Amino acid sequence: MLIFHGGVKQDASPQELQANMDKWFAWVDKLHKEGRYVSGEALLPGGKLVSDKSTATDGPYTEGKELVGGFFVLNAANIDEAISIAQNNYPDFEYGGTVQVRPVMKFDM
Amino acid sequence: MSPPIHQTVDHLFRHESGKLVAVLSKLLGLQHLETAHDIVQDTLLQAICTWTYHGLPDNPSAWLNKVAKNKAIDYLRRGKNFRVNISPEYSYLLKSEYIFTPTINQLFEEDEIQDSQLRMIFACCHPSIPVQSQIALALKTLCGLSSSEIAKAFLVSEETINKRIYRAKEKIRNEKIELELPAFDELPTRLEAVLKSLYLLFNEGYNSSHPDQLIREDLCEDAVRLAYLLTLHQKTNTSKVKALLALFCFQTSRLGARLDDRGNIILLKYQDRSKWYQPLIQKGYYYMDAAITEPFETSVYHLEAAIASLHASAKNFEETNWKGIYFLYEQLYNIQPTPIIAMNKAIASSYVYDKHFALEQLNQIKELENYYLYHTSIGEVYYELNNKAEAKKYYEKALQLTTSKQEQQLLQNKIENCLQTLQ
Numbered sequence: 195m196l197i198f199h200g201g202v203k204q205d206a207s208p209q210e211l212q213a214n215m216d217k218w219f220a221w222v223d224k225l226h227k228e229g230r231y232v233s234g235e236a237l238l239p240g241g242k243l244v245s246d247k248s249t250a251t252d253g254p255y256t257e258g259k260e261l262v263g264g265f266f267v268l269n270a271a272n273i274d275e276a277i278s279i280a281q282n283n284y285p286d287f288e289y290g291g292t293v294q295v296r297p298v299m300k301f302d303m
Numbered sequence: 304m305s306p307p308i309h310q311t312v313d314h315l316f317r318h319e320s321g322k323l324v325a326v327l328s329k330l331l332g333l334q335h336l337e338t339a340h341d342i343v344q345d346t347l348l349q350a351i352c353t354w355t356y357h358g359l360p361d362n363p364s365a366w367l368n369k370v371a372k373n374k375a376i377d378y379l380r381r382g383k384n385f386r387v388n389i390s391p392e393y394s395y396l397l398k399s400e401y402i403f404t405p406t407i408n409q410l411f412e413e414d415e416i417q418d419s420q421l422r423m424i425f426a427c428c429h430p431s432i433p434v435q436s437q438i439a440l441a442l443k444t445l446c447g448l449s450s451s452e453i454a455k456a457f458l459v460s461e462e463t464i465n466k467r468i469y470r471a472k473e474k475i476r477n478e479k480i481e482l483e484l485p486a487f488d489e490l491p492t493r494l495e496a497v498l499k500s501l502y503l504l505f506n507e508g509y510n511s512s513h514p515d516q517l518i519r520e521d522l523c524e525d526a527v528r529l530a531y532l533l534t535l536h537q538k539t540n541t542s543k544v545k546a547l548l549a550l551f552c553f554q555t556s557r558l559g560a561r562l563d564d565r566g567n568i569i570l571l572k573y574q575d576r577s578k579w580y581q582p583l584i585q586k587g588y589y590y591m592d593a594a595i596t597e598p599f600e601t602s603v604y605h606l607e608a609a610i611a612s613l614h615a616s617a618k619n620f621e622e623t624n625w626k627g628i629y630f631l632y633e634q635l636y637n638i639q640p641t642p643i644i645a646m647n648k649a650i651a652s653s654y655v656y657d658k659h660f661a662l663e664q665l666n667q668i669k670e671l672e673n674y675y676l677y678h679t680s681i682g683e684v685y686y687e688l689n690n691k692a693e694a695k696k697y698y699e700k701a702l703q704l705t706t707s708k709q710e711q712q713l714l715q716n717k718i719e720n721c722l723q724t725l726q
Contacts, residue, residue, distance in 0.1 A: 202348065207449030208316035211347050216311060218355040236352040264356055 195298050196266045196280050201291020217285035224283070225268060236264040263291075273297050311359065314521075316347055317447035318528075319364055323371045324444050325419035325482075330375060330410055332390030333426055333475055333482045336444065342378065346371040372411045376404065390481070420445065421536050422482040424529060427471070428497040431478050436471040437500045438507075439464050446525045456518045457507060484538065494539060498547055498604065501526050505551055509558075520558055527551045534590075545594035546604035552587035553611035556580040568709045572620040584615045606635040625654035642670040650680055658688050675704035679714065686721070695721035 206214065225231040239261055242250040270276040273295060280293040320343045327339035346367055360366040379389065379397060389397065396403050409415060427441040442448045442456075450468065454461040474480065485493040508522025530548040533539040560578035563569055591608055610631045617623035632648035645668050653661030662684050671677035682697030695718055702714045 202351075204348070205344070207452055208320040208347055208447040209314070209452060210449070211351055212311060212314075212316040215351045215355060218351075219311070222355070234356050236356040238352075263352065 195296045196268065196276065196284075197294040197296065198263045198265065198284070198286070199260055199292045199294060200263070201286030201289045202261075202263060203289045206289075214285060214289075221283045221285065225266070225279075230269045230279070232267040232269060234264060234266040237262050267298065311363065315363060316350075319367045320347065320447035321445045322416050322420060323367065324447075325423040326410055326416050327371065327375055328444075329415075329419040329422065329482050330390060330393055330407065332392075333480060335389075336472065336475070338378070340444075342371060342374045345374055368411055368416075372407060376407055379403075379407075417532065417535060419482065420532055421539065422484055424497055424532065425485055425493055426475070426480055426482055428493075428500045429474065429478070429480050430493070430496050431480070432471045432474045433467075434500060434503065436467040436474070437496075438504050439467040440471040441500065441504070441529070442522075442525065443468055445529060452518075455515070456522055490538065494533075494541065494544070497533070498543060501530055502547065502604075504529075505554070509554055523551070523555050523558065527555060542594045542596040542600050543602045543604050545590045546602060546608045549587045549590035549594055550604055550608035550611055552583045552590060553608065553615045556583035556587065556615065562709070566709060568713050570713075571614070576617075576619065579615065587612060587615060601634065601638075603635060603639055606631050606638070610635075623654070625651055629655045642668050643674075646671060646677055646680060650683075653684050653687070658684050662688075673704060675701040675710065675714075677701075678704065679717075682717065686717070691721040691724045695725070 203210070203214075222231065222234075241253070243253040244250045268276065268279065270279060276295050276297075280295055284291065284293050323343045323346065324336070324339045327342055328336055331338055349370055350363075350367060354360070354363075393406070396406055410419075423445055424441070427444060428437045432440065439450075439453055442453050443450070448456070450464045451461045454464045457464070484490075505523055505526035508519045508524075508526065510519075527548070530544060530551055533544045534548060556579050557571075557574065559580060560574040560576070561569055569575075587608070591612055594605060594608065610628055613624045613627050613631070629648065629651040632644060632651050636644045636648055646665065649661050649664035649668070652664060662681065665677075665681050665684065668677065678697045678701035682694045682701065685691075685694035685697060698714050698717045698721065702711060702718070705711060705714070
C-alpha cells in the first residue's frame with residue numbers, strides 16, 4: 195500500500211494543477227497496464243480521532259505536510275519493488291509530498 | 304476494475320477557470336474577485352483529488368461547473384446571516400430561498416457564462432486601468448494564468464506583474480467598476496480599448512523575442528479566443544472585431560512555420576508555406592469577408608488583416624502581391640503615421656519599386672534607432688543591392704540591440720554570409 199502525504203500545492207496555477215494531474219493519470223494508466231493497480235481512494239482533509247467512548251478530537255495529522263491525501267493498493271513482489279515504484283513515479287516530490295510504503299498482510303487461509 | 308479514461312483536453316483547467324471566475328464575479332460582484340478566484344481554485348483542487356483516483360468524468364467541464372456552483376451556493380448560504388459578499392444585482396437572492404437555487408442554476412448556463420466573460424473583458428479593459436495592467440488582469444482572470452506565468456510570458460519579474468494586477472484591482476475598487484456591458488453610446492470607445500488590448504496581447508505572443516515558443520502560442524491563442532468571444536455577441540460583433548479576428552487567424556496560421564527544428568527563426572521568405580495552417584487561413588478569409596460591411600469601414604485592423612491575407616494567399620515570396628501590400632501600407636500610414644508602419648511600407652516598396660528608393664525611405668525614419676528590426680531591414684536592402692560591407696555594418700548594429708537568442712543567431716548567420724562574400 196502506498197499512502198500519500200502532503201504534496202498539494204494550494205496556490206498552484208490551473209495550468210500547473212492540470213500538468214500535475216496528467217502526471218498522476220499517466221502513472222495510474224501505467225499501473226493498470228502492468229496489472230498492478232488494485233484500488234485507491236482520495237481522502238478529504240479533516241477527520242476525527244476517536245480515543246474512547248465519549249471523545250472525538252480533530253486529527254490525526256491535520257498539518258498540511260502530514261495530511262494523507264489518498265492511497266493506492268498495488269501488486270508488488272516485495273517491499274523493495276513497491277519502494278522503487280513510488281520513487282520512480284510519484285508526481286508530488288517536487289511539492290514536498292512523501293509516500294509511506296506499507297506491506298499489506300496476507301493470510302493464507 | 305476497468306482502467307479509468309485519462310485524457311484531458313489541453314488547457315482545460317485554464318479555460319474553465321476563466322469561465323468560472325467570470326460567472327462567479329457576476330454573482331458576487333467584481334469587488335469580490337478574490338473570492339471568485341478562491342472558489343475556482345478549490346474546485347480545481349477537488350477535481351484533481353477526485354479524478355486522479357476515479358478517472359475523468361464523462362464531461363469534465365460540466366463537472367467543474369457543477370462543483371463550482373455548489374461551492375458558490377454553500378458560500379452564500381453559510382454567509383447568509385453574516386454580511387456575505389454579493390453583487391447588489393443578486394443580493395435579493397439571499398432573501399428568498401424560493402428563487403435562490405433556480406437563479407444560480409441559470410447563471411451557470413452556457414450563454415450566461417459567455418455573457419459573464421464578455422462583461423469581464425470590458426471590465427479588464429476598462430479605460431481607467433493602465434493598458435499593461437489591463438492585459439495582466441485579463442490573462443489572470445479570463446485566461447487562468449498565474450502571475451509567475453504571465454511574468455514568464457512578458458519576460459518581466461513576477462513582482463512587476465503583481466504590481467500591475469494590484470493597480471488594476473485598485474482601480475476596480477476606487478472606480479467601482481462592476482461587471483456590466485457598456486451603455487450603447489459608450490460601446491464604440493470601450494470596444495476600441497478592448498481591441499487595442501487584445502491586439503497588444505496577440506503581438507506579445509507573436510513577437511519573436513520570447514525564448515519559449517509554447518508560451519507565445521498560448522498568448523496568441525488566448526487573444527484569438529477572446530476576440531472570438533466578442534464575435535458571438537450581437538452588440539460586439541462589429542466589423543472591426545471581425546477584421547481583428549481575421550488578422551489573428553492569418554498570423555496564427557504561420558506560427559508552425561516560423562521556427563526550425565532547433566528553434567531558430569525562419570524568415571517569411573524562406574518559410575515552408577505548406578506548413579501554414581490552412582484551416583486558420585480559411586477562417587481568416589471568412590472573417591475578412593464578414594468584416595466588409597455597409598457602411599464600408601476601413602480601420603487599421605481591416606488594413607492589417609488585408610495585408611496578412613495577401614501574404615497568406617501568395618504561393619511563394621516572389622509572387623507576393625507587393626504592389627497591393629505597398630498600397631495597403633500607404634493607407635495604413637495615412638490613418639496611423641507611426642515609424643513602424645513607415646518601416647514596413649519602405650520594406651514593401653523595395654519589392655515594388657527601387658531598392659535605392661526603399662533605402663531612402665528607411666533612412667528618413669528617425670525614431671527607430673534602437674529597434675533591431677530597423678537596422679536589420681536596412682542591412683537586408685544593402686544585402687540585396689550586393690553591398691555586403693554596408694549590410695554587415697547594419698546587421699552588427701542590430702545584433703547589439705536584440706536580446707533574443709534566436710534573433711542573435713539569425714543575425715550571426717547573416718553576418719557570416721556577408722563575410723564569406725567579402726573575402
